[in-house]
Amino acid sequence: MKRLAGWMLSSPATLAVSLFLIIPVAATISVTFTAPGGVFAPYVEFFSSGFQRTVLWRTFEVAALTTIMALFFGLLTAYVVSRCPPWMKSVLIVLAVFPLLTGVVVRSFAWLIILGRNGVLNNTLEWLGVIERPMALLYSQTSVVIAMIYIFIPLMILVLIGVLENIPDDLLQASSSLGASPTATFVQIILPLATPGLIVGAVLVFTASFTSYATPHLLGGTRQMMMGTFLHQRAMVSFDWVSASTVAAIMVVVIVTTVLVMTRLAKRLNPMAS
């Protein structure tokens, strides 16, 4: 009876997840298994193309680089914010979250203006005499990664502030009173306790970067095509829905695998979990 009540209570949520998450994804992916040429033919075709392998690898590389950089800068920022007095903390959190209030396209455009040939960076460097003529900074992997870090780092900061705030001050004081250096305290106390937050932040940033469309499109162009932009090309321009669904399926597999690996890693690294 108790079990039945549990099922009844969870059924609306289960239904919602099935309707809005599982069924659309399953419907998208199922197309790839019924394509002419065999069950796995679209996947064989995808991986037999050097260009498509490059796109997948490039997407993974950009997402991984963005995640690592966001982890580094996000942790530093979140640590500083979490140790601030309450009034200053509120101000800093609002500042950190503020970019999220504007759209991704607007934030990507901001980087077009900063990194452009007549942009802020080139103009400043020319004015300082560092360079003689403007450098071509846009449409490169670097410009995509820089913009992605800027766009997704608020997510990382928000997650980490919550985790770092929950680390008791007593622990840090105890560590310090036992003679640990600030670095040792950071590495041996703060970092392990922040691991769950780091993993959640990493998953969020990696997933968002891996699936992003607007930023790679605007700052990378066709020379830095990523899975999102490639999917758009296959679906909306080539009208090749099987190929587009194959790209979508590969993206889902990469993301689910990443989440599973990260969750497992979190369990292993988090001393509180065991």
Place this chain on the structure above:
Amino acid sequence: MKRLHTLGAATVSVAAMLSAAPALAQSETFVVSWWGFNGDALQEIIIDPFQEMCDCEVIFETGNNADRLSRLQLRSGEGVDVIYLTDRFSQLGIELGLFQPVDRAQVPNIDNLYSFAQAPQGEYGPAYSIGRVGIVYNADEVETPITSWNDLWREDLAGAVSLPGITTTAGPMVVLRAGERAGVDAYADPDAAFAGVAEIQPNVLTNYNTGSEMINLFSTGEIAVSMAQDFALGRLQSAVPSVAWADLDDGDIATLNTINIASGSENVELAHQFLNFVLSAEIQQTLAERGVDAPVNTGVDLTEEQAAGWTYGDEMISSLNFVDYGPMNANLDDWINRWNEIFGM
């Protein structure tokens, strides 16, 4: 008091229903799918008078060629009565079975169009406007004027060129030009044509997908040369006055804008009436004078000033290169892959 409130609310509801009655009385809803540019002018010149004629309500679906054609494909040709597309995409729609043949007898104004516009893709939609794809360049930054398609390969233009992406209307034309430069037919010998495309790669900073993107690239100083469609020239020169349309010895490339009747149209008769209306000399004349679309009706007479910027007049039209999109679409998947291999690696 409560009863009074209820009565008041009921009165307001009835009044609202009555005020909506004229709209409900209109017998048909006619759906036009187009880009959405010049919306106000088109509403005034085409939609308002057509609504009066047909006693129908006209509603719109807007978006770029690919998006709208894709939506029509997802709905198996239903939900739209007539669709405006460039000829590259209307050919694709024909191949996908999304349009129905046009009954020429119901559209007598087709006979008054230039021959190239009457049936550019067989029995399907006529062209209602003509444009050009050519080369634009910033005359302040490019010392030697561009006079030929082959100039795109010039060494002094390294990193200064933006080409339209292969999936846009003008993109595949790069492949055709590369083939001509190599002295081969790009359809018959894609290896040689794409070897030519690979040779231009060092000059190309990036490919663009929309006219606005291309204008931004000029405005921010990223590029000095590009391939462009003539409809973007006005906005481009407003943003960068030193941009010039190159006078090419080997001629610009023609692009036709077509109107087709969707295969699932519920108002086929109205759709034919719409086509006939849009192709009339009066409407074509007004559209040209108001700077909306270049005319294809032979009865349109423009002054030199009105014709400036349009693809207009026998001399200009005879100098254009026309493209057959049938074989192009048949090769496009292979071309997209080859293009990606060159520009996306």
